[in-house]
Amino acid sequence: MNAKDNLFEIIKANASQKELNWIETKATGSLQSLQTAFVATPRFISKTPINTSVTQKGIDFQTWTLDKLVRAYFLTSLNISDKETYTKTLNTLFETAENNEAVALTSSLALLENPETWLLRATDAVRTNIGVVFDAIAFENPYPQEYFSELAWNQLVLKCIFNDKPIHRIQGLDERTNKELATSISNLAHERWAAGRSIPPQAWRLVVKYLDEEIFEDIKRLFGSESQNDQIAAALVCKYSEFGAAKSELEKHPDLEENTKDITWSSLEL
């Protein structure tokens, strides 16, 4: 099913009749009417959480509210036959967006026509300091996994770690690990340690495939950390890694080896 129809099915299952009436009068209207409807949505549509098992392009709408979903629906209702007007309309919406509008736009990037053309909007959302907008690109969003370059991807992940945000909510986290990112995480840890601070233990899951002599020193240090979660992270890295010395290092900590036998990184997803 195309995005527009699919979204409308979910809306129908979650909206009141009065809300549906309003949506229907707007969705068939002119471009200007859709644009205004996008802005005015919260005046007519509640912010109730969405309950659905339906997904679209890998977006799980369970974390969405109804007003956000309706906004996404209006975006998918825009006429795409005139590309220039379509682009101009969306640019105006991005440039004048209030925070909740920016969240709706950012979360809907993968649903837009030619999603790859909106890359700059996506990386702008990574650059923002507005927490809710950053979260909209980072979490439960298929866009970065599919369209980000390695550089942009690594920025997203690093910024999450830097700001103590939950990286496990990034789609494609394990699929898009890379050597550069592993090195950056090691460097970030060194900076933090020098300042007497630390990085979130689950960040170390990103170095598993790229363990080398240098990063292995970090893991040894984690085994000696006062934080139990750091120790668990070290054990999990060794458990999953194919790096030569990892297994024997883990054997030096039999208690941890035993304790982490039946757990995965999900136990550190805080």
Added chain:
Amino acid sequence: MCQKESEIKQNPSHFEGTAEELEMSKTIQANYMDYVKDMKFFDPHIHMSSRTTDDYTALVDAGVVAIIEPAFWLGQPRTGLASFKDYYSSLVGWERFRSSQFGIKHYCTIGLNSREANNEALAEEVMEILPLFLYKEGVVGVGEIGFDDQTAAEEKYYRQQLEMSKEAGLPVQVHTPHRDKKKGTELSMSIALEHGIDPGMVIIDHNNEETVESVLDQGFWAAFTIYPFTKMGNERMVELVKKYGPERIMINSAADWGISDPLAVPKTAALMKIRGISDEAIKMVCYQNAIDAFAKSGQINVSDFETPQEIDQSLKFNGNTVLRGGQIPRVDKNSIFIS
């Protein structure tokens, strides 16, 4: 806003008072917050974009739970439409978020200020983009608009924006001029009435002893800006509340890039308390009336600032989580150590 020597002379500052008042101010000021420690405040006119994070912290500590930031003049003229667009965007974007970091609910009013109405070519373009912002969440009015020099161009765009407020069902926040204030205030009100706008939808701002009576008599809301030197002093304000009562009167700080005081509302509340004004009246003037007036926009949900909020992970910013109830990450200003 602008501080002119001539105006300071015309309007003596609030430091002048009776010997008794002077004595009282010396003994009481240090602990003035004790008088209002359980009160909540709503400042319906404060330009936070021009203020620091220290001010946000001070507002939270003083009990200010919600604010309105009117769109205004930035101290120098904007040269293009994009500057206006970015400014309006910041009022519903970055500044709103920054405020939320401190647990303060941030609303705004959107409009073309009177000074920049005089650049007609640019004003025309601004009129075109205003509707894009007026319908946004948390936009509680058209403002601050009105007169500065009282030119024909100012009148033209004041009228156009009044029509927009009618169309959008939004209250109007009217700036009254520094110079020739009485005439400008009367003109602002008569034009609003001429456009068929319910005076209950109009907040006439920056009143003083000379303008208040006519504003109240005609059914408008009367806002007073407690601002050192150029506008109202808070001792004068106390006297006005004693004289006119608390109905349809509200106070604000209009704190901005000039020498102003973001704590004007709580400070004035404390002074009212000390001078024997009832808690009920203080609540009306420093909280409830502003909410009642601007809630006519349909954009104020009092539970957003009256009920403590759950911790929201998305409000984490650079590793800091800002919670309600004074749990803002604190910097000890007296410590030489920064960690």
